[in-house]
Amino acid sequence: MRATVIHGTRDVRLETVPDPQILRPTDAIVRVVASCVCGSDLWQYRGVNEVTKPSRIGHEFVGVVEEVGPQVTQIRPGQFVVAPFSICDNTCVHCRNGVHTSCTNLAWWGSTDQDDLPTDGGQGEFVRVPMADGTLVATPEHPSDELLPSVLALADVFGTGHHAAVSAGVKVGSTVAVIGDGAVGLSAVLAAQRLGAGRIIAMSRHESRQVVAREFGATDIIAARGAEGVAELMELTDGVGVDCALECVGTKESMQQALDSARPGGKVGFVGVPAGGPELPVRQMFSSNVGVNGGVAPVRGYIPELMADVYAGTVNPGRVFDLTVPLAEVAEAYAAMDERRAIKSMLLP
Amino acid sequence: MRATVIHGTRDVRLETVPDPQILRPTDAIVRVVASCVCGSDLWQYRGVNEVTKPSRIGHEFVGVVEEVGPQVTQIRPGQFVVAPFSICDNTCVHCRNGVHTSCTNLAWWGSTDQDDLPTDGGQGEFVRVPMADGTLVATPEHPSDELLPSVLALADVFGTGHHAAVSAGVKVGSTVAVIGDGAVGLSAVLAAQRLGAGRIIAMSRHESRQVVAREFGATDIIAARGAEGVAELMELTDGVGVDCALECVGTKESMQQALDSARPGGKVGFVGVPAGGPELPVRQMFSSNVGVNGGVAPVRGYIPELMADVYAGTVNPGRVFDLTVPLAEVAEAYAAMDERRAIKSMLLP
Numbered sequence: 001m002r003a004t005v006i007h008g009t010r011d012v013r014l015e016t017v018p019d020p021q022i023l024r025p026t027d028a029i030v031r032v033v034a035s036c037v038c039g040s041d042l043w044q045y046r047g048v049n050e051v052t053k054p055s056r057i058g059h060e061f062v063g064v065v066e067e068v069g070p071q072v073t074q075i076r077p078g079q080f081v082v083a084p085f086s087i088c089d090n091t092c093v094h095c096r097n098g099v100h101t102s103c104t105n106l107a108w109w110g111s112t113d114q115d116d117l118p119t120d121g122g123q124g125e126f127v128r129v130p131m132a133d134g135t136l137v138a139t140p141e142h143p144s145d146e147l148l149p150s151v152l153a154l155a156d157v158f159g160t161g162h163h164a165a166v167s168a169g170v171k172v173g174s175t176v177a178v179i180g181d182g183a184v185g186l187s188a189v190l191a192a193q194r195l196g197a198g199r200i201i202a203m204s205r206h207e208s209r210q211v212v213a214r215e216f217g218a219t220d221i222i223a224a225r226g227a228e229g230v231a232e233l234m235e236l237t238d239g240v241g242v243d244c245a246l247e248c249v250g251t252k253e254s255m256q257q258a259l260d261s262a263r264p265g266g267k268v269g270f271v272g273v274p275a276g277g278p279e280l281p282v283r284q285m286f287s288s289n290v291g292v293n294g295g296v297a298p299v300r301g302y303i304p305e306l307m308a309d310v311y312a313g314t315v316n317p318g319r320v321f322d323l324t325v326p327l328a329e330v331a332e333a334y335a336a337m338d339e340r341r342a343i344k345s346m347l348l349p
Numbered sequence: 350m351r352a353t354v355i356h357g358t359r360d361v362r363l364e365t366v367p368d369p370q371i372l373r374p375t376d377a378i379v380r381v382v383a384s385c386v387c388g389s390d391l392w393q394y395r396g397v398n399e400v401t402k403p404s405r406i407g408h409e410f411v412g413v414v415e416e417v418g419p420q421v422t423q424i425r426p427g428q429f430v431v432a433p434f435s436i437c438d439n440t441c442v443h444c445r446n447g448v449h450t451s452c453t454n455l456a457w458w459g460s461t462d463q464d465d466l467p468t469d470g471g472q473g474e475f476v477r478v479p480m481a482d483g484t485l486v487a488t489p490e491h492p493s494d495e496l497l498p499s500v501l502a503l504a505d506v507f508g509t510g511h512h513a514a515v516s517a518g519v520k521v522g523s524t525v526a527v528i529g530d531g532a533v534g535l536s537a538v539l540a541a542q543r544l545g546a547g548r549i550i551a552m553s554r555h556e557s558r559q560v561v562a563r564e565f566g567a568t569d570i571i572a573a574r575g576a577e578g579v580a581e582l583m584e585l586t587d588g589v590g591v592d593c594a595l596e597c598v599g600t601k602e603s604m605q606q607a608l609d610s611a612r613p614g615g616k617v618g619f620v621g622v623p624a625g626g627p628e629l630p631v632r633q634m635f636s637s638n639v640g641v642n643g644g645v646a647p648v649r650g651y652i653p654e655l656m657a658d659v660y661a662g663t664v665n666p667g668r669v670f671d672l673t674v675p676l677a678e679v680a681e682a683y684a685a686m687d688e689r690r691a692i693k694s695m696l697l698p
Binding site for chain 2: 238291294296
């Protein structure tokens with residue numbers, strides 16, 4: 001089969017690799033119908049995270065089950081499935097607590113599984129799925145071409161935005177600020193709107209992204225950043241700040257902006273992967289009672305709830321995909337995101 | 350009148366000072382019936398916070414209203430009242446949000462009020478109370494001598510422990526760890542028990558404090574600290590960690606112990622004043638989804654709810670007072686806490 005391999009900085013290639021096979025009785029083989037590029041894939045692409053050897057890449061995909069191992073009981077060949085960005089058993093204590101990203105059998109795509117066997121990346125034609133009953137969620141029916149992007153968004157980006165909103169305690173009537181206008185930040189706007197937020201202030205400097213933010217429910221847009229952005233937000237909120245600040249970037253500056261935007265007693269929900277490990281100013285949190293919650297999103301647990309709304313047509317998270325290319329052009333999918341020509345790139349076989 | 354003045358490291362004196370008077374139409378004068386020494390008073394006493402000039406001290410007191418200004422409408426002379434450790438209007442947006450310690454008119458005892466007029470400390474015979482209708486809470490009746498310590502505990506320590514528990518999301522059945530066995534830590538044990546925690550692990554090395562922790566509802570005691578303490582906690586919780594870790598110390602080490610004790614997706618509730626400003630390890634929080642919430646406790650808002658249980662006799666937070674001395678011996682009240690001979694000292698006129 002063909003699959004994407006990253007060789008180094010700005011060097012991704014579609015290559016011929018061995019077809020995956022069932023290696024464990026709990027495995028499934030999925031034929032990928034759509035996959036995509038994540039903002040976090042760009043870390044390796046840009047050389048922020050060093051690529052020490054050619055590696056399979058991609059962790060967001062949906063597709064059709066081709067084959068299952070003898071111990072797979074929930075997932076059946078022919079089903080259309082969503083694979084979340086991490087592999088889990090969905091039965092351990094942490095999964096039962098809703099924190100699937102801390103599964104005791106946690107594993108990652110393009111790495112190794114719970115038995116140290118190599119795992120496929122999502123940006124390919126087929127994927128061996130370990131612990132298929134735990135990892136995969138079947139859709140009610142095969143999605144139409146129109147619905148496909150929104151179903152694909154369930155693999156990571158919509159669930160991650162939802163996690164930011166849930167972690168910040170967004171509820172009906174909440175005033176919300178979203179820091180970050182990438183695919184996750186835009187998804188967080190949609191998630192906040194879905195949870196009933198009364199006001200959603202999107203921090204965005206890019207006109208094309210502002211358009212999506214508005215479609216997703218943003219009531220106000222602030223283009224300024226840092227202290228200037230906070231000052232504008234304070235003006236919009238009568239000097240109070242917001243109930244919930246959704247941090248969807250992962251830098252020290254964006255976290256500071258989130259902390260400064262929250263009202264006393266408000267909450268920051270953070271899902272931006274902390275770049276370089278900025279530490280949190282605990283004295284500011286102490287004096288303001290602004291809490292910080294969030295982390296790597298337990299998307300697996302959110303998929304059933306969010307999928308119901310995707311199939312009901314009440315949310316359209318696939319709107320974040322503004323570029324679709326064939327898998328053969330995966331290099332362009334990365335380049336377009338790297339150069340900010342695309343918010344998020346979808347790949348079709 | 351007589352009031353406590355701190356002159357420098359380990360130098361507190363009871364001195365004669367001017368009697369307080371109504372300075373603003375919203376003031377009240379309270380005759381102090383009982384006051385106490387806070388762990389945070391020891392910071393100045395020990396020289397951790399420098400004392401640059403002789404200053405009035407003490408921020409926890411209860412007493413009887415002697416006189417009120419013409420604009421005071423809720424509080425009446427003759428009432429027995431609890432004064433929380435900070436002064437607030439109880440009407441601004443932050444007070445309405447339950448964050449009285451971020452009141453737009455916030456002021457402190459032994460400092461200056463919202464109009465920059467000097468405020469009395471609580472460790473004296475009388476106190477001028479600014480914004481009396483906002484700051485003070487009247488009790489249903491004058492407390493008996495037996496009830497007095499528990500009513501006094503409402504001024505700070507019980508509400509602060511309660512804030513740790515609330516911030517960590519303690520609910521019926523929660524597994525809780527409490528880091529810190531000072532008066533606040535012990536109060537947090539009681540608060541967790543009151544909220545229905547299923548299991549409460551108290552970290553305590555001092556036998557006398559372990560006794561109180563058990564009385565307050567601790568089901569397990571761990572004497573070890575740091576990594577060793579965490580290892581024992583993990584053994585007690587089948588390697589999972591606790592739902593809620595209540596950080597009641599304020600050092601980098603105690604915060605780390607709290608973060609390491611929480612299960613994935615669990616919460617740290619922190620009320621320990623951050624000594625020196627330890628920063629929080631955001632990458633650990635990200636990978637574990639452990640949230641950190643809390644801060645300076647908005648005790649004013651909690652008093653009515655907690656007072657009802659104190660008067661009903663279902664909680665006895667005054668148990669943290671294990672030394673009672675007359676105001677004239679305030680120096681001994683400080684020394685006993687400084688030398689860890691007492692958990693918390695109560696002062697009677």
